[in-house]
Every structure is written in C-alpha cells, then in structure tokens.
Amino acid sequence: MKHYISINDLGNLQSAVKEAISLKKDPYAFEALGKQKTICLLFFNNSLRTRLSTQKAAINLGMKAMIMNFGSEGWQLAFEDGTVMNEGKSEHIKEAAQVVSQFADIIAIRAFAGLVDKEKDEAEVVLNGFIKYATIPVVNMESSVAHPLQALADAITLKESQTVPKPKIVLSWAPHPKALPHAVANSFVKMMKLQDADFVITYPKGYELNPDITKGCKIVHNQEEALENANFVYVKNWSSYADYGKVLSQDKNWMMTKRKLGNAKFMHCLPVRRNVVVEDAVLDSNQSLVIEQANNRTYSAQLVIKRLLEDLK
DSSP: OOOBOSGGGGSSHHHHHHHHHHHHHSTTTTTTTTTTOEEEEEESSOOSHHHHHHHHHHHHTTOEEEEEETTTTSOOEEOSTTOOOOSSOOEEHHHHHHHHHHHOSEEEEEOOOOSSOHHHHHTTHHHHHHHHHOSSOEEESSOSSOOHHHHHHHHHHHHHHOOSSSOEEEEEEOOOSSOOOSHHHHHHHHHHTTSSSEEEEEOOTTOOOOHHHHTTOEEESOHHHHHTTOSEEEEEOOOOTTTTTOOOOOOGGGSBOHHHHTTOEEEOOSOOOBTTTBOHHHHTSTTBOHHHHHHHHHHHHHHHHHHHHHHHO
C-alpha cells in the first residue's frame, strides 16, 4: 500500500478488519516495526479523536509522532502552479511537502472541505498536493470528500457487534445548525458497498450525496420506513451536494429518538450535538456504540500505519 487515501486502498476489507481486531487484542505486538520511525501529523482543521487515536496508534507501533496545527503554527501554503506569491501566503506546497518528507517516514493530513467551491473541494487540493510532492506515504485523516480512517473504524465496530449474518444497516441524515461536509457519509457508503448487508440510505429530498458514490444503493426518503427492522443505524448530518454546502432544512423530526431506533444499535462518528442530532436517551443507552467506535479509531489507524511501514521495508 503506497498511500491510504480511500477505504478501497485496503484491498480486501474483511481481511483488514480481521487484522485490526487482532491488533486490538495485542496492541504492542508490532512495536519493533516502528522503531526509529516518525509520523508527522499535519492538521489544517480541529481534531480530538483523529489526533489522539492516530498518535496512540503510532506509539503502539513504536513510532515517534510530530504534530503541527497549520491554522495557528504553520505558514499559509500556496498550492497553485505558477502562482505569484506577493500576498498573504508565504510557502508553497512544492517545498513544504519535500521538507516534511525529510523529517518523517509517513505524513498524515487532515484538511476539511470549504463547502463553497465544489470543484475545488473535490480536487482535494491539500491532500493531493502532499501526495504529489511528498516522497513518503500519505495518510488521509479526513479530507474534503473522504474519511477512510473513520470508515475502517466503523467496519471494525460493525464486525464486533454483528449478531446476524446479513444485518440491515441504515445511514440516516439528521438535522444540524451548521453546514457539514460529506466526507464521513461518503466513506461510510463506500465501506458499506464492500459489505454483505442490507444497506439503506435515508435523507430528506435535497440532501442527496454525490450520485457517483451512492450509485446502486437503496435510498428511501421516509426515515421511519427506512428504519424498519434495522440492526444498526448510523446517523450523520451533511449539507446539500446539489445546492453545494447549503443547509436546506433543519427539520427536527429527523432527529434520532429511542422510539425510532427500536432495537437497533446506534452509531455516530462524534462529536455529536445532543438533542439536535440524537436525543440523550439514545446516546446514554446500551444501544449506543459511539464510544466503541471512537476506541476503534486507534486500531483503524494502527492497521493502516502498520501496512505502510511494512511496505517501506
């Protein structure tokens, strides 16, 4: 594996999940693999789980971790070829990526969508800039359109909690006061396409995701109909894709409740707004898997970093 940019980079998902669960049982089994190796975590946006879990994963593998928050610590980067840098940006990606490559063995990048310019977001300017000019492997810690570390953690959580051979899994939109990116939903859909499951996506009209990603998926606009007999319900807000980045509705009726959840297990990537996205009664119940999902972020990252280190040899 040269880079980890998409859930599809793993190859066989089931094998990856099995390996990650094995790492979870013995986190330090490969501690020698990362000895005298360094990972550089570059954050262009805020983080809690991603920063701590990726750092912990690296430590479990014997690596050192360097962390930089570009919002407050790094020079503003220019990405365009031929740009005349006579305004606010002090450094170009061409130099920055090559310099960081000299200090580390793996780079991990977190850079969200701006939700203003769809073409620019889908071009993944920051992530692809590092892939183009860095000379070491790059890990996607959430980009404009993908969050593959979260998707792998979700797959691990599903496997650990699955009680029937072919579960029904529902991805449901939920209201939120802010415009949120599509990255988590996109990667969850891509991951579910690799699973043997009855998968359904539900959202109000106008909140369609990228049709290239959801092609072939069952889509139901009636939330309660979609939730019938579900085994797992993954709840996430996202802004409009067609009317890009816009909040078209904050319909409170789409909030997940204990009644609508039924007997299903509840999933969310966190952070989550209580009593907006989901009511307290769900989050505080034994049906909630959100803490397990967060814990599995470590073993998701550890599996990815382990494979990259193995391919460096």
